Amino acid sequence: MERIFIDAAKCDGCRNCFVACMQAHRRDSGSIYDLDLTDPQNEARNRIVRGSDGTYTPIFCRHCDQPECVMSCMSGALKKDKETGLVLYDETRCGSCFMCVMNCPYGVLKADTSTRTKVIKCDFCMEHGAQPSCAKACPTGAIYVREVKG
Known part of the structure; x- marks a missing residue:
């Protein structure tokens, strides 16, 4: 099983990870140069x-071993995949109660901005290649993927 790890001390706030994530999940096709x-x-x-001291902290889904979001999801939209160890979201099952958002201890999950009817969370770029886009785009190595024991 692989997980995303963060070394916040290496983060310089460039937001390459943020833009790479947007590009990987955009609805239309196109290059990063025409990404709105x-x-x-x-x-x-x-x-x-960005903290008051000027340091940066990347906020990412940790795909927790005991995910509070999954345990609080009443509709079954969030599940922990036993094989991959990832917390997966099924938008079609979501009841928009946002208990998962309220119970995430890291403040990662959020309601989508446009409709406020679904949850936005990391999907580990499962449909976009072997390594998450954020980790590939990080120039400092602050975001990286590592194998963990299951």
Whole structure:
């Protein structure tokens, strides 16, 4: 099983991970050069928070071993995949109660900006290649993928 790890000390706030995530999940096709950063349909599944001390903290889904989001999901829209260890989201099952958003201890999950009817969360770029786009785009190595024991 692979997981995304963060070394916040290496994050310089460039937001390449943010833009790469938007590009990987955009609804239309095109290059990163014509990506509309203001279009809510291209919403990123991660974010970078700048602290009062000027340091940056990448906020990403940790695909927890005991995910509070899954345990609080009443509709079964969130499930922990036993094989991959990832927390997966099924939009068609979501009841839009946002208990998962309220129970995520890391503040990662959020309601989508445009409709406020579904949850936006990391899907590990399962449909976009072997490694998540955010990790591929990180120039400092602050975001990386590592194998973990299941």
